[in-house]
Amino acid sequence: MATFDDDLSELRSRSLLRKLRTFDSPQQPEIEQAGKSLLNFASNDYIGLATEPALREAAKAAIDRYGVGSGASRLICGTLAPHTKLEETLAKFKGTEAALCFSSGYAAAVGALGALCREGDVIILDKLCHASLIDGARLSGATLRVFPHNHLGKLESHLDWARTNHPDGRIVVVTEAVFSMDGDRAPLAEIVEIKNRLGALLLVDEAHAVGVLGRNGRGLADALQLEGEVDIQMGTLSKALGVAGGYIAGSRRLVDLLVNRARSFIYSTSPPPAIAAAANAAIEWMLSDEGERRREQLWKNLAHFADEMPQHFAEGRKIQSAIIPIILGESERALAAAEQLAERGIYVPAIRYPTVPRDAARLRVTISARHTTQQISTLAAALRAI
Ligand SMILES: *Cc1c(COP(=O)(O)O)cnc(C)c1O
Numbered sequence: 255m256a257t258f259d260d261d262l263s264e265l266r267s268r269s270l271l272r273k274l275r276t277f278d279s280p281q282q283p284e285i286e287q288a289g290k291s292l293l294n295f296a297s298n299d300y301i302g303l304a305t306e307p308a309l310r311e312a313a314k315a316a317i318d319r320y321g322v323g324s325g326a327s328r329l330i331c332g333t334l335a336p337h338t339k340l341e342e343t344l345a346k347f348k349g350t351e352a353a354l355c356f357s358s359g360y361a362a363a364v365g366a367l368g369a370l371c372r373e374g375d376v377i378i379l380d381k382l383c384h385a386s387l388i389d390g391a392r393l394s395g396a397t398l399r400v401f402p403h404n405h406l407g408k409l410e411s412h413l414d415w416a417r418t419n420h421p422d423g424r425i426v427v428v429t430e431a432v433f434s435m436d437g438d439r440a441p442l443a444e445i446v447e448i449k450n451r452l453g454a455l456l457l458v459d460e461a462h463a464v465g466v467l468g469r470n471g472r473g474l475a476d477a478l479q480l481e482g483e484v485d486i487q488m489g490t491l492s493k494a495l496g497v498a499g500g501y502i503a504g505s506r507r508l509v510d511l512l513v514n515r516a517r518s519f520i521y522s523t524s525p526p527p528a529i530a531a532a533a534n535a536a537i538e539w540m541l542s543d544e545g546e547r548r549r550e551q552l553w554k555n556l557a558h559f560a561d562e563m564p565q566h567f568a569e570g571r572k573i574q575s576a577i578i579p580i581i582l583g584e585s586e587r588a589l590a591a592a593e594q595l596a597e598r599g600i601y602v603p604a605i606r607y608p609t610v611p612r613d614a615a616r617l618r619v620t621i622s623a624r625h626t627t628q629q630i631s632t633l634a635a636a637l638r639a640i
Pocket of ligand 1: 358359360361363384386430434459461462490491492498499500
């Protein structure tokens with residue numbers, strides 16, 4: 255039997271060993287690790303809401319009123335007023351009849367796919383879908399089909415196959431709005447046309463699009479005026495919204511079904527009321543003029559980064575989100591590049607297999623509305639130098 259050490263050594267020898275690092279500062283453009291200050295280009299807090307005063311105040315007020323823990327799962331006595339309020343605000347934000355929040359985006363993905371699909375059904379996923387979507391699809395017991403990233407022809411042929419071979423099954427197409435490790439967008443209008451024509455449901459994970467795209471950061475479906483066409487809108491409250499938790503937004507019937515069947519929702523203590531209150535404040539903040547200004551600042555910062563990296567954005571490559579991958583190939587190369595940046599006081603994570611394909615290790619740069627022009631120029635100069 256292999257020892258734990260055998261497994262760890264194998265990971266180390268392939269440059270795939272991961273280690274935790276502890277930061278002793280809030281999530282902001284400059285973070286502190288072991289007494290050293292680093293410029294943070296790693297966070298998904300794209301708007302800077304993780305430290306926003308309005309959210310802190312909402313969390314504190316909820317703690318004063320409701321305490322810390324929520325005491326039980328949602329279906330027992332763990333549904334507190336902040337949870338219900340958050341779900342109403344989310345539904346309004348997303349333009350849907352209803353919404354349901356989960357403890358994390360991961361739990362939302364696993365819970366929703368498991369509730370909607372079972373043996374005899376078919377889930378068709380983009381190759382680059384997040385691990386939570388893959389795990390949810392696998393756990394559901396449905397038949398899985400994967401299409402190459404953003405490949406509409408393959409999506410269509412999988413759908414044809416599913417219609418023919420599983421005529422009575424439920425068919426769900428799954429994609430991300432903005433892909434978490436590549437930063438590009440799904441061709442949502444085309445996907446909607448195909449799924450409508452061939453008769454399937456569509457789940458879109460807006461994790462990295464909410465707060466960044468669409469009116470007041472409502473996401474990609476909103477930006478393309480396709481809100482009504484996405485049957486299952488998934489997202490997380492933990493990225494640009496700066497808090498924690500996941501959600502599904504859609505029809506009342508969808509939410510009723512999830513309340514009855516989503517195991518990650520039913521068999522888990524509900525999120526702390528302070529988290530729900532802070533998330534509610536985050537959405538209300540996004541809907542304010544100040545929210546819209548901060549989102550515009552993010553896009554100005556992204557444009558500045560693109561101006562500073564003309565060779566990276568050559569050949570018509572455009573910034574599509576707050577995530578900019580710099581693909582280096584082998585894990586060792588990505589690790590070495592991240593190391594060199596750290597020596598210059600900049601933190602950009604090296605992303606390796608199995609998060610990305612074996613030969614596509616990369617630096618994953620994320621930009622925030624809170625970065626200064628100077629900080630972005632410093633990053634660009636360092637990237638050019640290495
Ligand atoms: C982060 C992420 C999730 C999971 O959300 P958490 O709230 O962090 O659990 C799901 N999907 C995508 C695309 C993500 O990037």
